[in-house]
Amino acid sequence: MQKISPLRAGLDAFNRFKTARLQAKTNKMNDVNSNSTNPFGISFKGTMIQMDVFESSTKNNEVSNPIKAGLEKVNKFTASARMAAMNKINAIKENAVSFGRKIKENISNTYNKLATTEVNFDFLKNTSSSLQKKPVGELEDMFKSEIAKLEGK
């Protein structure tokens, strides 16, 4: 009968546990990626990309059907176009939102400015054509007072 030391028994148990754990992990990964053709597990915004958009290394060795190859190309092209369109739409959406926010701010600023501004139409009263209709005596007084204002400055 073989004599087993407690140290060896412990090491064996650890090795068994390690093998079982590795096997369980591999099985789990195979289950997750069973439907995926994406060999690198690349994700987009948290979602795994299912479509294999990469060139197959074994492609050249296979005798491929031209229709199938064409379809594959169209699929890849559609997938990349979809991604580009999504990015573009997102960018447009962000731009539209920031533009709307800017407009809103401008409108509120203008409203505040208008609310605090007193509109004065005095400049319309003192045009040369309207002053021309006044008597010379009145114009003389206005002339003198304006000069006095200038001299006072």
Place this chain on the structure above:
Amino acid sequence: MVSRKLNNIIEALGKHTDSDSVRVLNEVGTNCPIDEVRELAAKALIRKNVKESLEIVIKNKGKGINDLSASVAMTAINELLALKDKNCANTVLDETINSECEKEIIDTARSVKALMTFSI
């Protein structure tokens, strides 16, 4: 810097049909210590293009073309040269040259008259 209102008052006096406006421009405008006001008043008097207003800017010492400020004098001369009808201005200049005014005034009038002749 002359205000817009003052500018409009001087312009209105220049275009006014009342002959008393010439007196106001002469008494208040051309005697003002501010160069810019004298310049505008001289311009308004010349644009009136009547004998009384032109005599003020041509025959008087320290006013219009005889102003001590070069810019006022040059503006007045420029305005005289820009007149469409120069007959009245020429008459006043001739009268000034043949009058017994101060030599400086006669010399200035003669120079302006020469410029007027060349500018036609």
